[in-house]
Amino acid sequence: MARNSRYSDAICKPCVGICEWCPEQCGTHDHDHCQKCAEACRACVRSCRSMAAKDNG
Template identity: 40%
Template sequence: MMDQKFRNCIEACLACGIACNKCATECLNEDDIKMLARCIQLDRQCSVICFAAANLMSIGGEHASHLCAECAEICRACAEECEKHAAMGMDHCKECAEACRKCTEACEAIAS
């Protein structure tokens, strides 16, 4: 019923939504939160859109294109921000950036 492209995207969105939630929580436990404020803000938006995209695609795929376009865009912004902190040794940002990159790719395959 649902083809492989949708299955991949649902899985990538769920993994990304979870990674973003965990990253934001761990950012809030760091010493210098101010430096991470943009990261937390993007994590929160990314989590909302990722769960919504997975939810919508598992109900039906006919309206997924715009939502996946938006999801890819937010994931890319979140990955870029997380990568800055990953380079400074923050593992939660590294994991989150990887999940965001995979999700960007999977969403672009649906959006296009």
């Protein structure tokens, strides 16, 4: 991202899908560490979407 790689979008889009799956799984568990993991993945989704949007201009 920092070097404006032409592959940034290609990397960010699959990360969104992967990080959307995680909270679907971890969020179903009541354990504190599972909920923290789910929230971290939700933050990752927001970040990857934002980076992909910047790359698309």
